[in-house]
Amino acid sequence: xxxxxxxxxxxxxxxxxxxxxxxxxxxxxxxxxxxxxxxxxxxxxxxxxxxxxxxxxxxxxxxxxxxxxxxxxxxxxxxxxxxxxxxxxxxxxxxxxxxxxxxxxxxxxxxxxxxxxxxxxxxxxxxxxxxxxxxxxxxxxxxxxxxxxxxxxxxxxxxxxxxxxxxxxxxxxxxxxxxxxxxxxxxxxxxxxxxxxxxxxxxxxxxxxxxxxxxxxxxxxxxxxxxxxxxxxxxxxxxxxxxxxxxxxxxxxxxxxxxxxxxxxxxxxxxxxxxxxxx
Numbered sequence: 001x002x003x004x005x006x007x008x009x010x011x012x013x014x015x016x017x018x019x020x021x022x023x024x025x026x027x028x029x030x031x032x033x034x035x036x037x038x039x040x041x042x043x044x045x046x047x048x049x050x051x052x053x054x055x056x057x058x059x060x061x062x063x064x065x066x067x068x069x070x071x072x073x074x075x076x077x078x079x080x081x082x083x084x085x086x087x088x089x090x091x092x093x094x095x096x097x098x099x100x101x102x103x104x105x106x107x108x109x110x111x112x113x114x115x116x117x118x119x120x121x122x123x124x125x126x127x128x129x130x131x132x133x134x135x136x137x138x139x140x141x142x143x144x145x146x147x148x149x150x151x152x153x154x155x156x157x158x159x160x161x162x163x164x165x166x167x168x169x170x171x172x173x174x175x176x177x178x179x180x181x182x183x184x185x186x187x188x189x190x191x192x193x194x195x196x197x198x199x200x201x202x203x204x205x206x207x208x209x210x211x212x213x214x215x216x217x218x219x220x221x222x223x224x225x226x227x228x229x230x231x232x233x234x235x236x237x238x239x240x241x242x243x244x245x246x247x248x249x250x251x252x253x254x255x256x257x258x259x260x261x262x263x264x265x266x267x268x269x270x271x272x273x274x275x276x277x278x279x
Contacts, residue, residue, distance in 0.1 A: 027182075029274070029275035030158065030181070030263075030272075030273075030274055030275060031125075031126070031158075031159075033273060033275060034125050034158050034271055034272070035090070035125065037270055037271045038063065038088050038090070038123060038125070038271070042061065042063045042086065042088055043063075045063070045090075046063050046064070046065050047065075048065060048066025048067070048091070049064060049065065049067035050066070050067065050068070051067075051068045052067050052068065052069045053069070053070065053071055054071065054072050055072045055074050055077055056069060056072075056075065056076045056077065057077050058077065058078045058079075058087065059078070059079055059080070059081040060078065060079070060080050060084055060085050060086055060087045061081065061083070061084040061085075061086050062078075062087050062088075063087070063088040063089075063090070064076065064087075064088070064089050064090075065088075065089075065091055065092075066090075066091045066092075067091075067092050067093075068092075069093070069094050069095075070094070070095060070096055070097065071096070071098055072097055072098070072104075073097070073098070073100070073101075074105055074106075074107075074108045075095070075097060075105075075106050075107065075129075076092075076094070076106070076107045076108065077108045077110060078107070078109050078110065078120070078122065079109075079110040079120075080112065080116075080118055080119075080120050080151065085118060085119050085120045085121055085153065086120075086121045086123075087120065087122050088122075088123040088125070089107065089122070089123075089124050089125075089127055090123075090124070090126055090127070091126045091127075092126070092127045093128050093130075094106040094107070094127070094128065094129045094130070094131070095129055095130035095131045095132055095164075096130065096131065096132035097131045097132065099133075099144065102139070102140060102141050102142060102144075103143050103144070104131075104133065104144045104145075105144065105145040105146065105148035105172075106129035106145070106146050106147060106162075107124075107127075107129070107146075107147045107149075108145075108147075108148045108150065109122060109148070109149045109150055109151045109175075110150060110151065111150040111151055111174075117152050119151070119152050119153035119154065120149075120152070120153035120154075120175075121154045121156075122153070122154070122155050122156070122175075123157075123271055124155075124158065125157075125158045125159065126159045127157070127159070127160045127161070128160075128162075129146045129160075129161070129163075129170075130162075130163055130164050131144065131146055131162075131164065131165050131166070131167075132164050132166065133165060133166045134167065135166050135167070135188070135189075136166060136168060136188075136190045139168070142167040142168065143167070143168050144165075144166075144167035144168055145165070145167070145169045145170070145171070145172045146169065146171060146185075147160075147162070147170070147171050147172065147173075148172045149171075149172065149173050149174055149175045149178075150172075150174050151175070152175070152176055153175050153176060154176060154177055154178070155173060155175040155177075155178040155179075156178070156179050156180075156269050156271050157178075157180040157181070157183055158180075158181050158182060158271065158272055159181075159182045160180060160182075161183075161184045161185075162184070162185045162186075162187075163184075163185070163186045163187045164186075164187045165185075165189050165192075166187060166188060166189050167189055167190065168189065168190045168191070169189065169190060169191050169192065169194045170185045170187075170189065170192045170193065171185070171192070171193045171194065172194045172196075173193070173194060173195055173197075173201070174196040174197060175197065176197050176199075177197075177199050177201060178195075178199070178201045179201070179202040179204075179268055179269055179272055180202065180203055180204065180206055181204045181206070181263065181272045182204075182205050182206060183208070184206065185206075185207070185208045186207070186209050186210075187210065188210055188211050191214070191215050191216075191217070191218045191246060192208050192209075192210055192217065193208065193216065193218065194217075194218045194220075195218065195219050195220065195225060195227070196220045197220070197225075198221065198224040198225050198226065199225055199227065200226040200228055201225070201226070201227050202227075202229075202230075202262065202267070202268065203227070203228070203229050203230075203232045204229075204230045204231060204232065204261075204262060204268070204272070205231045205232065205263075206231075206233075207232070207233045208232070208233070208234050208235075209233075209234070209235045214244075215244050215245060215246035216234050216235070216240065216244040216245070217240065217244070217245055218245075219245070219247055219248065219253050220249070221247075221248065221249050221250050222247035222248075222249065222250030222251060222253045223249070223250030223251060223252070223253075225250075225253040225254065226253065226254045226255075226256065227240075227253055227254070227255050227256070228255075228256045228258055228262070228267075229255060229256065229257050230257070230258040230262055239257065261274065
């Protein structure tokens with residue numbers, strides 16, 4: 001397939017020179033802004049949850065913070081509540097995980113019941129998933145993911161790290177749109193990212209890698225999908241190679257290599273906005 005490419009990516013060095021901000025200071029400021037946004041919309045941060053074992057069943061609205069979760073088929077299982085569809089997960093360390101059947105995920109957003117299409121809005125901040133699932137064999141045997149977003153809605157992630165996922169997907173996204181800043185996916189498996197809906201989807205200041213020649217990103221409908229990219233590497237390359245794209249249908253997604261950092265514009269959700277450069 002041939003992706004439809006538009007616009008040009010500015011090198012990361014030029015971005016650093018233009019903003020005048022050090023990477024460390026910029027990261028601290030971005031963390032503070034993300035947490036402040038969550039506080040403004042979900043209230044004061046909850047106390048750290050600590051070490052948890054087994055599946056954590058949550059219902060929106062909810063904020064789970066400061067947890068270590070292991071030994072579960074689904075570390076966090078989230079469904080939409082009757083009143084509001086917003087949830088936040090922050091400062092989480094997930095894994096290793098285990099399942100007695102062919103299904104499991106570090107974080108699962110459950111599909112709506114009875115045909116309900118009410119959206120879920122999930123905000124992830126400082127989340128690490130090391131699932132250590134068995135190596136990929138087939139959907140009948142190893143249908144395991146890092147994050148399985150199985151509902152309509154929106155997915156936003158800041159500093160999400162997924163490694164050693166091994167099985168089906170690091171990110172299996174059925175959300176209508178997704179935006180990630182500082183996403184880091186590494187390790188082997190079937191497909192690092194799966195996009196089921198058209199988006200647009202955004203990858204900013206991120207790294208996606210796998211040790212073999214398989215696809216890096218899969219789209220359910222390539223002709224309908226839009227992926228916007230800024231300062232992101234794919235196996236060390238600044239562009240997503242055409243032979244690393246998989247399409248269930250269609251010929252090629254629209255890929256926009258942004259010339260302006262979307263963290264400084266209205267292109268990204270306020271939760272993911274960067275800090276202004278000093279005068």
